[in-house]
Amino acid sequence: MIRVENLWYTYDGDNYVLxxxxxxxxxGEIYYILGDNGSGKTTLIRHLNGLLKPSRxxxxxxxxxxxxxxxxxxxEKVSIVFQNPEKxxxxxxxxxxxxxxLRNFGVENPDQRAEEILREYGLSRYRDRxxxxxxxxxxxxxxxxxxxxxxxRYLVLDEPTIGLDGDYRRRLQWAIDRHLxxxxxxxxxxxxxxxxxxxxxxxVILSDGQVVYRGYTQELIDLDPGQLGRYGLVxxxxxxxxxxxxxxxxxxxxxxxxxxxxxxxxxxDNV
Amino acid sequence: MYRIGLEAFRFEERDAxxxxxxxxxxxxxxxxxxxxxxxxxxxxxxxxxxxxxxxTLLLLGRLGRKLVKNLVTLAPLMTLVFLxxxxxxxxxxxxxxxxxxxxxxxxxLNTFFLTTNPDDFAITLEKMGMPLTITLAFxxxxxxxxxxxxxxxxxVEAQLSRGHKLDSGGLTTRIRxxxxxxxxxxxxxxxxxxxxxxxxxxxxxxxxxxxxxxxTMKIGxxxxxxxxxxxxxxxxxxxxxxxxxxxxxxxxxRYLEDMAI
Amino acid sequence: xxxxxxxENLEFKYLGAGDKALxxxxxxxxxxxxxLLVGASGSGKTTLARCITGLIPHFYQGExxxxxxxxxxxxSETPIQRLAEAVGYLRQNPEExxxxxxxxxxxxxxxxxxxxxxxxxxxxTRRVMENLGISHLWGRxxxxxxxxxxxxxxxxxxxxxEPKILILDEPSAYLxxxxxxxxxxxxxxxxxxxxxxxxxxxxxDYWIGFVDTVIYIDRGVVRYMGSPGRLLNLLGSEEHxxxxxxxxxxxxxxxxxxxxxxxxx
Numbered sequence: 001m002i003r004v005e006n007l008w009y010t011y012d013g014d015n016y017v018l019x020x021x022x023x024x025x026x027x028g029e030i031y032y033i034l035g036d037n038g039s040g041k042t043t044l045i046r047h048l049n050g051l052l053k054p055s056r057x058x059x060x061x062x063x064x065x066x067x068x069x070x071x072x073x074x075x076e077k078v079s080i081v082f083q084n085p086e087k088x089x090x091x092x093x094x095x096x097x098x099x100x101x102l103r104n105f106g107v108e109n110p111d112q113r114a115e116e117i118l119r120e121y122g123l124s125r126y127r128d129r130x131x132x133x134x135x136x137x138x139x140x141x142x143x144x145x146x147x148x149x150x151x152x153r154y155l156v157l158d159e160p161t162i163g164l165d166g167d168y169r170r171r172l173q174w175a176i177d178r179h180l181x182x183x184x185x186x187x188x189x190x191x192x193x194x195x196x197x198x199x200x201x202x203x204v205i206l207s208d209g210q211v212v213y214r215g216y217t218q219e220l221i222d223l224d225p226g227q228l229g230r231y232g233l234v235x236x237x238x239x240x241x242x243x244x245x246x247x248x249x250x251x252x253x254x255x256x257x258x259x260x261x262x263x264x265x266x267x268x269d270n271v
Numbered sequence: 272m273y274r275i276g277l278e279a280f281r282f283e284e285r286d287a288x289x290x291x292x293x294x295x296x297x298x299x300x301x302x303x304x305x306x307x308x309x310x311x312x313x314x315x316x317x318x319x320x321x322x323x324x325x326x327t328l329l330l331l332g333r334l335g336r337k338l339v340k341n342l343v344t345l346a347p348l349m350t351l352v353f354l355x356x357x358x359x360x361x362x363x364x365x366x367x368x369x370x371x372x373x374x375x376x377x378x379x380l381n382t383f384f385l386t387t388n389p390d391d392f393a394i395t396l397e398k399m400g401m402p403l404t405i406t407l408a409f410x411x412x413x414x415x416x417x418x419x420x421x422x423x424x425x426x427v428e429a430q431l432s433r434g435h436k437l438d439s440g441g442l443t444t445r446i447r448x449x450x451x452x453x454x455x456x457x458x459x460x461x462x463x464x465x466x467x468x469x470x471x472x473x474x475x476x477x478x479x480x481x482x483x484x485x486x487t488m489k490i491g492x493x494x495x496x497x498x499x500x501x502x503x504x505x506x507x508x509x510x511x512x513x514x515x516x517x518x519x520x521x522x523x524x525r526y527l528e529d530m531a532i
Numbered sequence: 533x534x535x536x537x538x539x540e541n542l543e544f545k546y547l548g549a550g551d552k553a554l555x556x557x558x559x560x561x562x563x564x565x566x567x568l569l570v571g572a573s574g575s576g577k578t579t580l581a582r583c584i585t586g587l588i589p590h591f592y593q594g595e596x597x598x599x600x601x602x603x604x605x606x607x608s609e610t611p612i613q614r615l616a617e618a619v620g621y622l623r624q625n626p627e628e629x630x631x632x633x634x635x636x637x638x639x640x641x642x643x644x645x646x647x648x649x650x651x652x653x654x655x656x657t658r659r660v661m662e663n664l665g666i667s668h669l670w671g672r673x674x675x676x677x678x679x680x681x682x683x684x685x686x687x688x689x690x691x692x693x694e695p696k697i698l699i700l701d702e703p704s705a706y707l708x709x710x711x712x713x714x715x716x717x718x719x720x721x722x723x724x725x726x727x728x729x730x731x732x733x734x735x736x737d738y739w740i741g742f743v744d745t746v747i748y749i750d751r752g753v754v755r756y757m758g759s760p761g762r763l764l765n766l767l768g769s770e771e772h773x774x775x776x777x778x779x780x781x782x783x784x785x786x787x788x789x790x791x792x793x794x795x796x797x
Binding site for chain 1: 571572573574678679702705706707708709710711712713734737772773774775776777778779781782785786789790
C-alpha cells in the first residue's frame with residue numbers, strides 16, 4: 001500500500017504546490033488522479049518513488065518512508081511512466097532498451113525476458129530499430145513495456161492518452177488490464193474523462209494543490225458539469241447518457257463501459 | 272540534489288527603479304564598476320565598492336532574496352578562489368582581495384543581467400550595430416538554457432525511475448549512466464532547435480531581412496542621472512583613492528577599537 | 533473566389549523516408565468554414581499542414597509533386613515568409629513557438645519585418661491584444677504566463693498579420709478539456725467569420741460539435757470529407773484507427789447486438 005499522509009510541497013520555499021494531500025493506494029486497485037494543468041498532479045506522482053521528498057508530511061511505500069529510502073529501491077516497487085517517452089530512451093535498439101532496465105532491477109535472464117516482453121507487447125518487428133524512429137504511439141507502448149518488465153507492484157501512468165490514437169489506446173487498455181490481472185495497482189494521472197469512465201476505480205481530483213473531490217468513477221457520471229468545469233474537466237456526452245440511463249432505470253448502477261454494455265444488451269435481449 | 276538551479280541567474284520581471292532604466296545606461300555603469308573593481312588593489316576600497324553595489328541592487332533593484340540565492344550558488348567558487356590564494360601565498364588578508372574582486376565583478380554584472388530583459392539586451396546590441404542574426408541567437412539561447420535545464424531535470428527523473436543510479440558504480444557504469452542522460456538531451460535539443468527554426472520562418476524572419484525593432488527604448492533623465500552618479504563615484508575613487516582609503520581605515524580601526532572596549 | 537486552399541494530386545515523400553507521407557491528395561478548403569482534420573498518428577496530418585504553410589517544400593526537403601495554391605499563391609514558388617501573411621500556423625508546443633521574452637514583442641515579432649513604423653506596429657499590437665482581452669499582459673515576460681494566457685499570446689502573434697486561414701495542430705495535446713472549450717470560445721468570438729479554420733486533432737469528441745466539415749486521412753490518403761455526423765456512422769461499419777467517443781462506441785456496439793440477434797431469430 002502507498003500512503004500519502006498530509007503531504008505539503010514547495011519548490012521555492014514560498015508557494016506550496018501541494019497542500020495537505022492525503023491518499024491511500026491499495027493493492028490491485030486503479031486510482032485516477034484528475035485535475036487541471038498546474039493543479040499539482042505531476043508533483044504528486046513524483047513523490048511516489050521518492051524523486052521529490054515531502055516538505056511536510058510523509059509518503060510511505062509498503063511501509064518505507066520515501067525520505068529515508070533511496071530512489072532505486074522505491075523505483076523497483078513504484079514504476080512511473082512519464083508523459084514524454086523520449087526522455088528515457090538512449091540505447092541503440094528497442095530490445096536493448098528493455099533489457100538494460102531489467103538488468104538495473106536484477107531480473108534473471110534479462111535478454112530472454114526482454115524477447116518475451118517484446119512479443120507480449122507486439123513490438124517484435126521493431127526489435128532492432130532505434131526507439132527514436134518509432135511513431136508516437138509505438139514509443140508510448142514501448143515505454144510501458146520497459147517500465148513493467150520487472151513486474152513492479154505499482155504502475156503510475158502520467159497522461160497516457162495524450163497523442164494516442166484508437167489503435168494504441170486499445171493497446172494501452174490491454175497493458176492496464178494485464179497489470180491489474182497480475183494483482184498490481186495502477187495510478188493514472190489524466191484529464192481524459194473517457195479513459196476514466198471506461199472502468200471502475202477510485203478518483204481523486206486536485207485543484208490548486210488540494211484534494212477537492214474524492215470518490216469512485218460510478219459517482220463521477222452524476223457529477224455536475226459546472227463543478228467538473230471548475231477543475232478543468234468536461235463531462236463527456238457518454239457520462240451524460242449513462243447518467244440518464246441510470247435515472248431512467250435502464251441500468252441499475254455504473255460499472256464501467258463493459259458493465260453498461262452488458263446491462264443494456266441484456267435489456268435489449270428481453271425486449 | 273539533482274534539480275538544476277539556474278533560477279538564481281535568471282531575469283525575472285519586477286517593479287523597481289533599476290528595472291526601468293535603459294539597458295545601455297545599465298551596461299555602461301556595470302562596466303564602470305567592473306573596471307573600478309579590477310583597478311582597485313585595496314581591501315577597504317573593494318569593501319566600499321561592495322557597499323555601493325549592494326545599495327544599488329537592494330535599494331534600486333529590490334533584489335534582496337534573489338541576491339542571496341545568487342551568492343549562495345556562487346559561494347563554493349568564491350571559497351575555492353580564497354583557499355587557492357591562501358595555499359599559494361599563505362597570507363590571509365592578501366587572499367581576501369581576489370575573493371572580494373570576484374564578488375564585486377559578479378555583483379556588477381548582476382546590476383545589468385538580473386534587471387535587464389533579454390529582449391532589451393538584444394535590442395541594445397542591435398542598436399550598437401550587431402547583426403540581427405547574432406542578437407536573435409543570443410536572446411533565444413538565453414531563453415532556451417532554461418527550457419533545456421528543465422528538460423535535463425526531467426530526463427534525470429526518467430532515468431532514476433528506471434533504476435539508474437547516477438552517482439555510484441565503477442567507471443563503465445558511470446559512463447553508461449551519463450550517456451543515458453546525454454543522448455536524450457542531445458536529441459531533444461536538436462528537435463527543439465529545428466522547431467524554433469521553423470517558427471522563425473513562419474513568423475517572417477529571413478537572414479538579412481530589413482528589421483525595425485518594435486520597442487520604446489529611450490535614454491531619459493534617470494538614465495543620465497544614474498550614469499553621472501556612477502562616473503562621479505568612479506572618478507573620485509580613482510583620483511582620491513589613497514585619501515579615501517585612509518579615512519576608511521581610520522573609521523574601521525576606531526569601530527574595531529570601540530568593539531573591543 | 534470561394535476557395536482559400538486548393539490541393540491537386542499532392543504527393544510527398546520526406547528525404548530518406550521509405551514510404552510516401554501523402555499520396556494523391558485532392559481537396560479544397562473554402563473561405564469562412566471550419567474544418568477538422570483527423571487521422572491516426574503518422575497518417576500525414578502534420579505533413580499536410582506543412583504543405584499549406586510552405587514549410588514543405590521550402591524547409592523540409594523531399595520528393596514533391598502536385599500543386600498547392602493558397603490564397604492565389606502557388607506554394608512551391610512562394611517563400612514561406614510571404615505565405616505567412618495568409619496562413620497562421622499554431623503548433624503543438626507553445627513553448628517552442630515563443631521567441632521573445634516580452635509579451636508585446638512576441639506579438640509584434642512578425643510585424644518587425646514588414647517595413648512598418650514603430651507607431652504602426654504598436655497600434656496593431658495594441659488593437660489585437662485588446663481584441664483578445666489581454667491588454668493587461670503588456671510588459672509581462674512570456675515565461676511567467678499561465679497556459680491559457682500563453683495560448684492567447686501565441687494566437688495574438690498570428691492575428692497581427694490578419695491571416696486568412698488559421699491552422700491549429702493538436703491543440704488538445706497540452707490543454708485540459710476545459711481549456712480546449714475556452715479556446716473554442718475564443719475562436720468563436722475573435723476569429724473573423726470570413727477566416728478559415730483548420731483544426732488538426734485526433735480527439736473527435738472535443739471538436740466534432742465545433743466544425744462544419746471533417747477530413748479523415750489515413751496513411752497519406754483522404755478517406756472521407758464531409759459532415760461530422762456521417763463520419764461517425766461510417767466509422768461504425770469499417771476498420772479504422774480513430775478514437776471514437778464512448779457514447780458513439782456504445783451505440784455502435786449495441787446496434788451490432790441487435791443486428792446479430794435479428795439474424796439469429
